[in-house]
Amino acid sequence: MLHKTTEHGTLREILGQHAADFGPELARIAYARGLSVTRADGTTTPIPIAATPVVLDAHQLQRRQRLAAHLSSAGLKMSRAALTSAELRAVLLGGLSPLEAELAERSFAQLDTLATTRVDFFDGDRFRALEINATIPAMQGYSDITAHTFLEVMGCFAGVPTRTIEDWKERNGSNARALHDALLSGYRRVRRRGAPHRIAILCRRNDAQLGELLFLRDRFRALGTDADVVHPDQIADDDDAVRVDGKRYDLVYR
Secondary structure, three states, X not given: OOOOEEOOEEHHHHHHHOHHHHHHHHHHHXXXXXXXXXXXXXXXXXXXXXXXXXXXXXXXXXXXXXXXXXXXXXHHHHHHHHHOOHHHHHHHHOOOOHHHHHHHHHHOOOOOOXXXXXXXXXXXXXXXXXXXXXXXXXXXXXXXXXXXXXXXXHHHHOOOOHHXXXXXXXXXXXXXXXXXXXXXXXXXXXXXXXXXXXXXXXXXXXXXXXXXXXXXXXXXXXXXXXXXXXXXXXXXXXXXXXXXXXXXXXXXXX
C-alpha cells in the first residue's frame, strides 16, 4: 500500500514530505471522534497521532496473535495456581486493593474464559513480551480511531478513490468489532443463550478514556447491540440485575 503512486508521489513519500499538510486535518478529525484524554473537570486534551505506521504481513500478524494467545492462557493458569497456593496467595492479593482482592477470591475458581486480552511486545533484534493486560478498556476504540482516520485523511490527500480507502480499512480490520464479537461470544459461552440485548460500558465519571469509550458505545450500537456508557453511582441497588434509569443491562464491560 505504501508504494502506491498518487498525484503527490508514493504514499511513503507523502508521509515523509507532506505530513505537515494533512496532519492538522488528521488531528482535528481524530479528536472529534474521541481520541483525547478527559480530565477530572471534564475538559479534554487531544492525543496526537504520529504518522509512522507499521505494516505487518499476514504471517507475522498471525504469529503474534498465536503468541499473545499462548501467553494469555499461561497467565490465567499461573494466576489460578497462585490463588490456590497458601504461600503465593498472600503475595498476589497483597498487591490489590481490598475490593480487587475480594473480587479475585470470589471469582477466580469459576473463571475459565478471557474474552479479550492484550500483550505488549518489544520488537527489535528479538521479539519480547513486556506485559499481559486484561486490556486498557478503551484501547480498541483508540486504535480504530487512529488507524481509520489516518487511512481516510492520508488517502483523501493523496487523491485515492473512496472505495479504495474503504478497502484499506476493511483489510486493516477493526479492534472495536473484534471486542464486540468477543464479548458476545463470551456471553453465549457463560450464559448458554443468545446475544445480550444491551451492554453497559462501565467507567468512573470523567474517566480519562471517556472519548474512546463513547466511540466504542457508538460502534457497538452500529454493530447491532444497544450500549450505554454508565457510571457506578447510577446503578440501582438491585441484587438480581444491573439497571440504570430503569434500563436493564445483560452484560457489563469494564
